[in-house]
Amino acid sequence: MHEFSIVMSIVETAEEKVKEYQAHSVESIDLVIGDLAGVDCHALDFAWESAVKNTVLQTAKRNIIHVPARAKCLECDCEFEIKELFDVCPLCGEPLLQIMQGKELQIKSMIMT
Ligand SMILES: [Zn+2]
Structure with missing residues (x-):
């Protein structure tokens, strides 16, 4: 499962940081x-449950910050929110979009004890 490997890499990073500090x-x-x-957030929840057992994240409170996807049209330079990777520009209808944000998947911050 894709989400499981995502959580595993988060756990790995967290373990490293805890050691570092x-x-x-x-x-x-x-x-x-x-x-x-x-x-998939449900799959992530599910993976999280089993992946954090006996790790530094076992009792961690998890907050997820969702970032809406935004793209810029390479044809007319307008910026807008998109729902799908292959949406077209709402102004000129061109499919040449540069994704500005929305592909993030990272740890923003951690509070360690
Ligand atoms: Zn456009």
């Missing part, structure tokens, strides 16, 4: 997930 565990973690990141 000589902390013991993570109290809370903020994740930034773009709407185009291809993450």
Whole structure:
């Protein structure tokens, strides 16, 4: 499962940070997930449950910050929100879009104890 490997890499990063700062565990973690990141939140929840067992994230409070997808039209330079990767420009109808945001998948911050 795709989401499981995502959570595993989050766990790995968290373990490294905790070691680096000589902390013991993570109290809370903020994740930034773009709407185009291809993450299914229910699958992520499910994967999270089993992946964080016996790790520094076991009791961490998790906050997910959703980032709406925005694109810029390469034809007319307008910027707008998109729902799908292959949406067309609402102004000129061109499909040549540059994704500005929405593909993020990262740890924004962590509080360690
Ligand atoms: Zn356009």
